[in-house]
Amino acid sequence: MSFFHIVVCSGVAPDPLQTLLPVSDHSAPALKNEQMLPHLLDPWAEHSLFEAANLAKNNPQSKVWLVSMAPRAKLSQVMMKVAQKASFELVALDAPSNGFTDSFAAAEKLAETIRSIPSLDFNRLLLFGGWESASRASGTTLQMTGELLNICDQFQGVDELEVTNDGSLRVLERLEGGEHQISLCAGPPAVLGWATGNLPEPPNNPQVGMTNMRQIMPALQKAQAFGYPADALQFTSVALPQQKRDTELVKDKNPQEIAREIVDWMRRQ
Amino acid sequence: MERFLYLLHHENDGSFADRALEGLAFAKALAAQVGGDLHVAVCGEQATKAAHNLAGASQQPILVVEGAEFAFPRFATDAAALTAICETAAPTVVLACSTTRMTRVLAAVACRCKGAIDTHITGVSVNGGQLSVQRWYYRQRIQAEQCRSKRPWFMLFEGGMAPAWQIQTGTVQIQKVECRLPADKIRTIVEGKRTPSGESQTIRPAANLLFVAGAGWTKKQSDGQTHPDQAASLIRTFLQLGGASLGSTKSLVDLKGEGQTVLPFLTHLNQVGQTGSTPRHPKGLATCCHGEEPHVVGWRFINERRAINLDANCGWAQGKADVLYVADAFAVLEEINKLLQE
Ligand SMILES: Cc1cc2nc3c(=O)[nH]c(=O)nc-3n(C[C@H](O)[C@H](O)[C@H](O)COP(=O)(O)OP(=O)(O)OC[C@H]3O[C@@H](n4cnc5c(N)ncnc54)[C@H](O)[C@@H]3O)c2cc1C
Numbered sequence: 001m002s003f004f005h006i007v008v009c010s011g012v013a014p015d016p017l018q019t020l021l022p023v024s025d026h027s028a029p030a031l032k033n034e035q036m037l038p039h040l041l042d043p044w045a046e047h048s049l050f051e052a053a054n055l056a057k058n059n060p061q062s063k064v065w066l067v068s069m070a071p072r073a074k075l076s077q078v079m080m081k082v083a084q085k086a087s088f089e090l091v092a093l094d095a096p097s098n099g100f101t102d103s104f105a106a107a108e109k110l111a112e113t114i115r116s117i118p119s120l121d122f123n124r125l126l127l128f129g130g131w132e133s134a135s136r137a138s139g140t141t142l143q144m145t146g147e148l149l150n151i152c153d154q155f156q157g158v159d160e161l162e163v164t165n166d167g168s169l170r171v172l173e174r175l176e177g178g179e180h181q182i183s184l185c186a187g188p189p190a191v192l193g194w195a196t197g198n199l200p201e202p203p204n205n206p207q208v209g210m211t212n213m214r215q216i217m218p219a220l221q222k223a224q225a226f227g228y229p230a231d232a233l234q235f236t237s238v239a240l241p242q243q244k245r246d247t248e249l250v251k252d253k254n255p256q257e258i259a260r261e262i263v264d265w266m267r268r269q
Numbered sequence: 270m271e272r273f274l275y276l277l278h279h280e281n282d283g284s285f286a287d288r289a290l291e292g293l294a295f296a297k298a299l300a301a302q303v304g305g306d307l308h309v310a311v312c313g314e315q316a317t318k319a320a321h322n323l324a325g326a327s328q329q330p331i332l333v334v335e336g337a338e339f340a341f342p343r344f345a346t347d348a349a350a351l352t353a354i355c356e357t358a359a360p361t362v363v364l365a366c367s368t369t370r371m372t373r374v375l376a377a378v379a380c381r382c383k384g385a386i387d388t389h390i391t392g393v394s395v396n397g398g399q400l401s402v403q404r405w406y407y408r409q410r411i412q413a414e415q416c417r418s419k420r421p422w423f424m425l426f427e428g429g430m431a432p433a434w435q436i437q438t439g440t441v442q443i444q445k446v447e448c449r450l451p452a453d454k455i456r457t458i459v460e461g462k463r464t465p466s467g468e469s470q471t472i473r474p475a476a477n478l479l480f481v482a483g484a485g486w487t488k489k490q491s492d493g494q495t496h497p498d499q500a501a502s503l504i505r506t507f508l509q510l511g512g513a514s515l516g517s518t519k520s521l522v523d524l525k526g527e528g529q530t531v532l533p534f535l536t537h538l539n540q541v542g543q544t545g546s547t548p549r550h551p552k553g554l555a556t557c558c559h560g561e562e563p564h565v566v567g568w569r570f571i572n573e574r575r576a577i578n579l580d581a582n583c584g585w586a587q588g589k590a591d592v593l594y595v596a597d598a599f600a601v602l603e604e605i606n607k608l609l610q611e
Binding site for chain 2: 013014016017020022029043044099100102103104107134135136137138139140143144146147148152153154155156157159170172173174175176177178179180181182183184185186187195196198200231232233234235236237238239240241244245246247248249250251253255256258259260262263265266
């Protein structure tokens with residue numbers, strides 16, 4: 001029977017229902033009132049956490065770590081919800097969460113942190129995360145973290161992972177046009193950057209939450225502070241798109257008239 | 270002066286993806302504007318043969334890495350091939366278009382080359398010979414222009430940056446680049462593709478129209494009943510007749526995960542928005558979809574937008590669509606299908 005050491009990397013991101021306004025002071029850009037915005041665990045990475053917990057459940061002796069780089073106060077809020085969803089051990093890094101930073105610096109810090117997890121067996125390592133964050137949204141951090149850890153099997157846009165009888169990993173990655181590529185990997189170590197996967201959000205489990213919180217609180221307290229280097233990226237402008245349209249409201253036409261208008265519009269070049 | 274390298278891989282039939290050719294045209298224009306050399310490289314099973322369709326793309330020999338092991342996207346082999354090409358060409362700026370194959374590997378290649386990378390680039394400006402790139406943050410919500418001094422600078426373009434480079438067959442000088450990976454480094458076998466069959470093939474990147482179905486299709490209607498079968502049939506017919514690509518809201522695809530029967534041909538891959546895709550089509554029609562921000566961020570690259578919703582105060586009315594029809598989408602789609610059948 002295979003078992004895995006699954007490390008999930010995730011930051012936090014503002015709740016997408018919030019209004020985001022960029023501000024540029026003398027240094028790097030940031031979000032207005034960032035401290036006040038409610039945050040979530042980064043959505044695709046959260047899916048990967050659910051997949052990790054499920055994989056661990058189906059492969060006894062497996063273990064899940066969540067390595068999270070985020071402002072400590074935000075992370076502790078987010079943990080109140082996430083801790084009830086899946087069993088994991090938190091490794092926290094106290095770092096800014098806004099997206100206007102260079103992913104290489106994040107990857108270096110993540111790789112260094114993962115290397116120093118005491119009981120982690122590299123030969124069993126599955127490095128999980130979202131294939132893209134909701135903040136920087138570049139799809140590069142996890143790839144570079146894997147590279148810095150010398151992992152030569154990587155998969156991105158993953159929707160499905162199956163462990164075969166001989167311990168190989170069958171992975172489905174997104175391709176263009178709704179297709180998936182099917183690959184068979186000899187086993188860990190491997191990087192899996194998840195898309196949505198197949199699992200619904202698990203229900204809250206207060207028991208799991210309580211057990212997790214006993215480890216999460218001290219992990220948050222000893223979170224190492226990390227600052228991004230200021231010179232990797234220079235921003236010349238940061239702005240909201242000027243995309244507001246003058247919406248024409250059509251209220252008093254019958255379905256036939258509307259259909260005719262839409263078909264004409266569809267056919268117009 | 271910058272030294273540009275444009276990276277391509279060919280498809281299994283030897284052709285190049287449209288967006289890879291769009292990227293090539295853009296790279297050529299950019300190199301000309303900046304006054305730098307443009308090197309072009311092709312990776313794939315029969316890269317030399319494919320490269321002969323790129324006559325005139327570069328003044329320099331086209332670099333190729335080829336062999337059976339490069340036939341399919343696979344991280345270990347692609348990363349090794351692209352790194353070998355970069356080491357040979359020694360570029361300061363590496364350009365590629367964001368096919369899923371390139372997207373999966375280019376950040377790792379940048380890391381191996383001790384360079385920096387930006388992805389999802391939608392524009393490049395040149396100011397006094399200085400390059401800066403435009404890209405989106407927070408999933409298409411905030412637009413930034415940024416530059417870097419670090420080289421090599423890897424730039425992964427979005428599609429649609431320029432009209433596609435026209436294939437030209439002719440004599441092309443080829444420079445082969447050696448890339449041999451020890452057998453123990455190839456631990457992954459590509460088994461094939463899973464392609465949605467028949468009517469499940471609803472994602473059509475080249476379609477003129479994106480048709481979005483929202484959760485309203487499964488909600489109780491004015492008669493107090495739900496009509497999922499009728500919804501499925503209307504949408505299926507529309508997709509067949511209109512050739513549109515099918516998008517969905519998160520709420521609708523999530524219903525499936527909760528065990529409800531919705532539209533049988535819908536999956537998470539159809540989801541548009543914050544945690545879905547950001548497709549690129551000239552037109553989009555949203556139906557029974559509220560037009561909430563986490564959904565509409567996925568419409569950033571849809572030029573003309575119309576919506577049908579019973580609610581005159583839905584999100585589409587707030588400057589997110591050009592036209593909002595306040596109407597019953599069931600009735601309108603039925604009429605549209607009749608017209609398309611004529
Ligand atoms: C972290 C996070 C990420 C998210 N990511 C995404 C994402 O990627 N994509 C996404 O779509 N959402 C996303 N959401 C969810 C988003 O906030 C909305 O909840 C969702 O888009 C709503 O879907 P809907 O418009 O289909 O459903 P509803 O809000 O239920 O709207 C249904 C609409 O149908 C209309 N309607 C009903 N019957 C008819 C009829 N007969 N004719 C015409 N109109 C009718 C109603 O008036 C209503 O406006 C995300 C949310 C979060 C928190």
